[in-house]
Amino acid sequence: MTPAQRLAFAAVLLVAACANAQSPARPNILLLMAEDMSSRVGAFGDTVAVTPNLDALAAGGVSYGNTFTAAGVCAPSRAAHILGMYAIATGTQHMRSSSRPGGGYYAVPPENAKAYPELLRAAGYYTYTDNKLDYQFSTPFAHSGPPTLWDLEGGVASDWDRRAPGQPFFGFINFPVTHESGVFAPLGHMPHSVIHFLMQMMRWYSQDAPVREVVRPQDIVVPPYYPDTTVVRADMARHYDNIGYMDAQIGSILDRLAADGLADSTIVIWTTDHGDGLPRAKRELFDSGIKVPMIIRWPTAYRPPGVKPGTVDQRLISFVDLGPTILSLAGVPVPANMHGRDFSGSDAAVNDYIYASRDRIDELMDRQRAVRDTRYKYIRSWYPEVPGGTDLAFRDNIDMVRAMRAMYDAGQLNAVQGQWYEAPGEERLFDLLLDPFEIQDVSGDPRYQGVLQRMRGALDAWLVRVGDWSDESESAMVSRFEPGGARQQTPAPALSVQQGKLVLSPAAVGHSLEYRLDRGRWQLYTGPVSVDEDSEIEARAVRYGWKESEIVRIP
Numbered sequence: 001m002t003p004a005q006r007l008a009f010a011a012v013l014l015v016a017a018c019a020n021a022q023s024p025a026r027p028n029i030l031l032l033m034a035e036d037m038s039s040r041v042g043a044f045g046d047t048v049a050v051t052p053n054l055d056a057l058a059a060g061g062v063s064y065g066n067t068f069t070a071a072g073v074c075a076p077s078r079a080a081h082i083l084g085m086y087a088i089a090t091g092t093q094h095m096r097s098s099s100r101p102g103g104g105y106y107a108v109p110p111e112n113a114k115a116y117p118e119l120l121r122a123a124g125y126y127t128y129t130d131n132k133l134d135y136q137f138s139t140p141f142a143h144s145g146p147p148t149l150w151d152l153e154g155g156v157a158s159d160w161d162r163r164a165p166g167q168p169f170f171g172f173i174n175f176p177v178t179h180e181s182g183v184f185a186p187l188g189h190m191p192h193s194v195i196h197f198l199m200q201m202m203r204w205y206s207q208d209a210p211v212r213e214v215v216r217p218q219d220i221v222v223p224p225y226y227p228d229t230t231v232v233r234a235d236m237a238r239h240y241d242n243i244g245y246m247d248a249q250i251g252s253i254l255d256r257l258a259a260d261g262l263a264d265s266t267i268v269i270w271t272t273d274h275g276d277g278l279p280r281a282k283r284e285l286f287d288s289g290i291k292v293p294m295i296i297r298w299p300t301a302y303r304p305p306g307v308k309p310g311t312v313d314q315r316l317i318s319f320v321d322l323g324p325t326i327l328s329l330a331g332v333p334v335p336a337n338m339h340g341r342d343f344s345g346s347d348a349a350v351n352d353y354i355y356a357s358r359d360r361i362d363e364l365m366d367r368q369r370a371v372r373d374t375r376y377k378y379i380r381s382w383y384p385e386v387p388g389g390t391d392l393a394f395r396d397n398i399d400m401v402r403a404m405r406a407m408y409d410a411g412q413l414n415a416v417q418g419q420w421y422e423a424p425g426e427e428r429l430f431d432l433l434l435d436p437f438e439i440q441d442v443s444g445d446p447r448y449q450g451v452l453q454r455m456r457g458a459l460d461a462w463l464v465r466v467g468d469w470s471d472e473s474e475s476a477m478v479s480r481f482e483p484g485g486a487r488q489q490t491p492a493p494a495l496s497v498q499q500g501k502l503v504l505s506p507a508a509v510g511h512s513l514e515y516r517l518d519r520g521r522w523q524l525y526t527g528p529v530s531v532d533e534d535s536e537i538e539a540r541a542v543r544y545g546w547k548e549s550e551i552v553r554i555p
Helices: 003-022 052-059 074-083 116-122 192-202 230-259 319-329 399-409 415-421 446-466 474-481
Strands: 028-034 062-068 126-129 169-175 266-272 291-297 311-313 354-358 368-372 376-381 427-431 494-498 501-505 512-517 537-542 552-554
Touching: 028 230, 028 319, 052 230, 052 266, 052 291, 074 116, 074 319, 116 126, 116 169, 116 319, 169 230, 230 266, 230 399, 266 319, 368 446, 376 446, 399 415, 427 446, 494 537, 494 552, 501 512, 501 537
Parallel strands: 028 169, 028 266, 062 311, 126 169
Antiparallel strands: 062 291, 266 291, 354 368, 368 376, 376 427, 494 501, 512 537, 537 552
């Protein structure tokens, strides 16, 4: 090589190095989701919570103080999150499809609906999760939903080490210790069906519930809609104890991430799947049910312009925005049918409103829709005579739920505490600036009539824009999903080998495809794949909510 050639070659290497420095490899993304928990975190202003690890995460990241789930209960919220689409527009709105009193079913979203982990996987990400799914087109547990979303299900937080060398990962890990059931009395006092459910939930994480007292009952700040009793304080303290235990789990995962040298290449997102697993919170459309904390820690190389560590972002963010944002962070196009938007940049478009829904809750038939802006909340009820504080077999395992019901029946609750047990009426409007606990309905106040008309209009426009599958009864919807009472099976794909490449064709647009070679692991099919002529090839198709197709093979 001549000196001139060496100089030219060195220049090429320098340009390449500069380009690599300016365009780092795609980030890893780790989503950590606690269950059934409102903003009971020190970094969010809670002076009672003991959350040193989350507080440290917030100090190095951004706290999003106005984040809202699309439903106040697990499965509809998780369905909206994973699809980036409101549950009312995908048939996933009832809680819960797999345990419907009239017979369980799998929801069948529109054919073009794709969960964002599958889109990440198609783009080359290694995707993994633990044992909690709960998408409504699955049961709550691993290996019950479409197999195309995840390279690995039923794993642990550090399963990032199972990816191929240099492959970016997306991990989604849940923390059931903060679940509503963690406030229940000892298991021996519960119905067998509840015990069975909880044992399934707990099998993938140690539930040696916190044995030490993290928060003392006497330190609890009791909201005005609860009576200030020993039972209420004890249950709320237990909830805080479980939050402290979860915080320690978060710390262990972040320590492992750092020890593996991944802290500087991994965007960490922590949030919760809906509000507190306490009465008048979980299942409701009050902020106590749908407002959640969220923290994102951005490594320097991936921090969007204008985003500063240790700050608080008060923009309105919906859970349907999470999928589009994560896709954008990974450089993956966001499907046009997703309802959410990327909020990652400081200059991202701002939501004027967030929306949420409530439909059948366990054995209780209900239908409510809510719209919220930065100051006002409007809730519309299709069952205006149905109060929130009705008996529910699962929720009634909480001591304070039973105690509060007994106090209400005995006339021992004041007017504010008794509201939850009374008919809500057709519509409610709350001024959250003056009434953050949502206890004063101002829909009939003449001073708020302009606001009322605006919020009504915003809700109506949203329902028209996304559609509302609850205009149809759940039983009719299930009959569409399962004609003749049987879950449908996805037709098998066409399989061929053309010029040394595996080619798969779905029977219909929207089917996801997988293949495996020589009985190896299943891989997501995104286009023709080079194969050896003597390879054993297997393939299958799946439409969300349907059974997987029969496996087709060569030879």
